Amino acid sequence: VADPDRACHHHNFAASVAVNRIAEDGQAPTGYVADIRVACADCDEPFRFSDAPAGLSFAHPAVSVDETELHAPIRPASSDPDFGLGLPGFAVRYRDGGDLG
Numbered sequence: 001v002a003d004p005d006r007a008c009h010h011h012n013f014a015a016s017v018a019v020n021r022i023a024e025d026g027q028a029p030t031g032y033v034a035d036i037r038v039a040c041a042d043c044d045e046p047f048r049f050s051d052a053p054a055g056l057s058f059a060h061p062a063v064s065v066d067e068t069e070l071h072a073p074i075r076p077a078s079s080d081p082d083f084g085l086g087l088p089g090f091a092v093r094y095r096d097g098g099d100l101g
């Protein structure tokens with residue numbers, strides 16, 4: 001049990017992975033994505049994934065806006081390297097006020 005008066009050194013972790021299959025009803029899947037979250041099992045603090053763009057892509061890993069969920073496109077080991085690359089995604093970019101107008 002975490003002591004709220006002492007900083008947690010994060011020794012134990014809880015991770016969740018949800019693997020989603022991208023497919024129309026009854027059709028072969030056109031992509032797969034693993035959504036990964038990690039938190040300290042002692043104090044429940046979520047961990048952020050560093051240095052990945054915010055958004056959702058089937059071409060490269062991306063993170064949720066709060067960086068606590070990694071969306072990682074995956075493919076069966078036997079598939080071609082370009083599997084799933086034709087699927088649409090989106091990106092979230094930060095713009096400071098200087099770019100407006």
Ligand SMILES: [Zn+2]
Nearest residue numbers: 008010040043
């Ligand atoms: Zn902790």
